[in-house]
Amino acid sequence: MKKLKLTKEEKKIEEALLRNEYIPVTGAELREITNAIHARKKDVMMTIRVNGNDIKLIKRKAKKKGLKYQTFITEILHRVAVH
Secondary structure: OOOOOOOHHHHHHHHHHHOOOOOOOOHHHHHHHHHHHHHOOOOOOOOOOOOHHHHHHHHHHHHHHOOOHHHHHHHHHHHHHHO
16 A cells, blocks of 8 residues: 655644544534634635834734734734624
8 A cells, every 4th residue: 555645734633643632522512613713714805005014013923923924914803803
């Protein structure tokens, strides 16, 4: 049988599975997770003008959190929208 070549991310997941780091979830928990993922689905593209210094600060904060700055901005917008 031919062995599949896994990406780094897939290898991390496989190793975590082998260490029993994942736990089963109930149907209600799965629906909650599915709804959360769906709520963050990106389906609209937006173009805006932003102050250059603000973007530098946002990029710096995103990097500290280990995120891409566009993902960080999307999360900020989502938090403001739902609260």
